[in-house]
Amino acid sequence: xxxxxRLILYQAGVLVALLTGWEAxxxxxxxxxxxxxxxxxIAIRVAEWFVGGSIYRHLWTTALxxxxxxLVGSATGVLLGFIFGRSxxxxxxxxxxLKIANALPxxxxxxxxxxxxxxxxxxxxxxxxxxxxxxxxxxxxQGIREVDPNLLNNVRMLGAxxxxxVRHVLLPSALAWILSSLHTSVGLALVGAVVGEYLGxxxxxxxxxxxxEGTFDTTGVFAGMAVLAGFTxxxxxLVTGIERRLMAWKLTALRPELA
Amino acid sequence: xxxxxxxxPALEFVEVERHFRTPGGRSFxxxxxxxxxxxxxxxxxxxxxxxxxxxxxxxxAAGLLKPTHGTVLTFGEPVDGVNRRAAYLFQNDVLLPWxxxxxxxxxxxxxxxWPPSRAREAAREWxxxxxxxxxxxxxxxxxxxxxxxxxxxxxxxxVGPEVLLMDEPFSSLDVQTREFMENDLLxxxxxxxxxxxxxxxxxxxxxxxxxxVLVLSAGPEAHVVGSYPVELPRPRDVTEVRxxxxxxxxxxxxxxxxxxEVLRAFAFRERxxxxxDS
Numbered sequence: 225x226x227x228x229x230r231l232i233l234y235q236a237g238v239l240v241a242l243l244t245g246w247e248a249x250x251x252x253x254x255x256x257x258x259x260x261x262x263x264x265x266i267a268i269r270v271a272e273w274f275v276g277g278s279i280y281r282h283l284w285t286t287a288l289x290x291x292x293x294x295l296v297g298s299a300t301g302v303l304l305g306f307i308f309g310r311s312x313x314x315x316x317x318x319x320x321x322l323k324i325a326n327a328l329p330x331x332x333x334x335x336x337x338x339x340x341x342x343x344x345x346x347x348x349x350x351x352x353x354x355x356x357x358x359x360x361x362x363x364x365x366q367g368i369r370e371v372d373p374n375l376l377n378n379v380r381m382l383g384a385x386x387x388x389x390v391r392h393v394l395l396p397s398a399l400a401w402i403l404s405s406l407h408t409s410v411g412l413a414l415v416g417a418v419v420g421e422y423l424g425x426x427x428x429x430x431x432x433x434x435x436x437e438g439t440f441d442t443t444g445v446f447a448g449m450a451v452l453a454g455f456t457x458x459x460x461x462l463v464t465g466i467e468r469r470l471m472a473w474k475l476t477a478l479r480p481e482l483a
Numbered sequence: 484x485x486x487x488x489x490x491x492p493a494l495e496f497v498e499v500e501r502h503f504r505t506p507g508g509r510s511f512x513x514x515x516x517x518x519x520x521x522x523x524x525x526x527x528x529x530x531x532x533x534x535x536x537x538x539x540x541x542x543x544a545a546g547l548l549k550p551t552h553g554t555v556l557t558f559g560e561p562v563d564g565v566n567r568r569a570a571y572l573f574q575n576d577v578l579l580p581w582x583x584x585x586x587x588x589x590x591x592x593x594x595x596x597w598p599p600s601r602a603r604e605a606a607r608e609w610x611x612x613x614x615x616x617x618x619x620x621x622x623x624x625x626x627x628x629x630x631x632x633x634x635x636x637x638x639x640x641x642v643g644p645e646v647l648l649m650d651e652p653f654s655s656l657d658v659q660t661r662e663f664m665e666n667d668l669l670x671x672x673x674x675x676x677x678x679x680x681x682x683x684x685x686x687x688x689x690x691x692x693x694x695x696v697l698v699l700s701a702g703p704e705a706h707v708v709g710s711y712p713v714e715l716p717r718p719r720d721v722t723e724v725r726x727x728x729x730x731x732x733x734x735x736x737x738x739x740x741x742x743x744e745v746l747r748a749f750a751f752r753e754r755x756x757x758x759x760d761s
C-alpha cells in the first residue's frame with residue numbers, strides 16, 4: 225500500500241510541478257498569457273461556470289448525446305453483428321462495403337449530418353453512432369464467428385435447440401467481446417458528441433470551446449478542456465464500475481491475450 | 484430405458500463412408516466400409532493412428548456429422564440429427580467459461596426442461612460424485628485441467644445417457660491426473676455399466692479401460708481392421724492391471740496389428756507433406 229501511496233504522490237507531484245511552472249512562466253511573462261492563459265485564471269473561470277450554473281446545460285447536452293450515440297450505435301452494432309456473424313453469405317456480400325465505410329474518416333460526415341439533422345443534438349448523435357457502430361459491430365461479429373464449434377456441439381449434445389444455443393452460447397460469447405470494447409465505444413461516443421458540437425451547435429462542451437476560440441478567449445478554451453477532461457474521467461470510472469459488475473467470470477478466461 | 488426389450492447392439496455402424504472436401508476442392512474419403520457393433524453395457528475402445536478419422540467416427544455416432552453413405556443405428560433406430568441417447572465427452576475443454584461449475588452441470592437438465600430446483604439439486608449431487616464438493620461456484624478458468632474434466636464428466640452423465648462417447652478425453656492431462664481420472668471413470672461406469680465408445684491413440688489406456696479394443700486402419704478410407712477382446716477381471720485398477728501378464732498378451736496382439744497402420748499413416752503424411760494435396 226505504501227508503494228501505491230508513493231506512486232500517487234509522484235503523480236500528483238508531476239501535476240503540481242506542471243501547473244506551478246505554467247503559472248510562474250505566465251506571471252514572469254516568459255510566455256504570453258494571451259495565448260497560453262494561466263492555471264489560476266482557468267480555475268477561476270471553471271469555478272465561475274459551476275457557481276453561476278451556466279455550464280450545466282452544456283454538460284447535460286454532451287452527456288445526453290454521448291449516451292444516445294452509445295445506445296443507438298451499440299444496439300445496431302450488436303444486432304447487425306449478430307446477423308452477419310450467423311450468415312456467412314450476407315457477410316461476404318457486404319464485406320467490401322463495410323470495410324470502405326469503416327475506412328472513411330468519419331469527420332467528413334459531420335457537415336452532411338448537420339445538413340440532414342440540423343444543429344440540434346440529432347446530428348451529434350448520428351455522428352457518434354457512426355463511430356460507435358463499427359467498433360461494436362466488428363466485435364460482435366468476431367465474437368459470434370469465433371465461438372468454438374466444440375462448445376456449440378457440446379451444448380447441442382446436451383439437448384439444446386437453436387434458440388438455446390443463442391441464449392446459452394452465442395449471446396454470452398458476443399457479450400464478452402462487446403464488453404471488451406465498452407471503453408473504446410463509450411469514448412468514441414463522447415468524441416462524436418464533442419466534435420459534432422465543435423463543428424456546429426447551440427450548446428454542449430464542444431460548443432463552449434468553439435465559442436471561446438472564436439473570441440480568442442484562451443482561458444475559456446482551456447477551461448472548456450478542463451471540464452471536458454473531468455467529464456471524460458467520470459465517464460471512464462463509471463464504465464470501469466459497470467465492467468467490474470458484469471464481468472464476474474473474467475474476460476481473461478475467454479480472451480487470454482487481453483490479460 | 485424406453486426400449487427395455489431391445490437386446491440388440493446399443494450402437495451399430497453399417498458400411499459407413501464419410502467424404503470431406505479438401506481446401507483444394509478434391510474429395511477426401513476419411514472413413515470407408517466402416518462396420519462394427521457395440522453391445523449394450525459394453526465398453527469398447529477404438530485405437531488408431533493419429534489423424535485417422537477417429538473423431539469423425541465419434542461425431543457420426545453422436546449425430547453431429549452425417550455419413551455420406553451407410554447408416555448408424557442406436558438401439559436399432561437410425562441416428563437422424565443429434566443422437567439423443569448419447570452423451571459426448573470432448574477432447575478439449577468445452578465447459579462454458581461464463582457459467583460456474585454448478586451452472587455448467589445444470590445446463591443439460593435445464594435444456595431437458597427439468598424444474599430448476601431439481602436440476603440444481605442433481606447437479607450438486609453429481610459434482611459431489613466426481614469429487615468436486617465445495618467447487619460449485621468456481622468458474623472453469625479457476626479449476627485445474629483435471630477438475631474441468633470432472634465437471635465435463637458430470638455434465639455429460641447427469642442427464643442419464645445410455646451411450647457415452649469419449650474422444651481422447653484425458654489426453655491433455657498429466658500422467659498422474661490421467662490415471663486418477665481413468666480409475667474414477669471405471670468406478671462410475673461400474674455402477675450402472677453404460678455403453679461406452681472410447682477413442683484414443685494410447686493403446687495402454689484402451690486395454691486398461693475396455694472390454695474390447697477395435698483397431699482402426701490408417702486414413703484415408705479408415706475402417707476396422709481388428710477386434711480384440713480384453714478378458715481382464717473387473718473391477719480394475721488401471722495402474723495395476725498393466726502388470727497382469729494377460730494385459731501384455733493383449734497388448735502384443737493389438738500392437739502387432741496397430742504398428743503396421745501407424746507406419747502407413749506416417750508414410751502417408753510424409754508423402755503429403757511437400758505440397759499438400761495439390
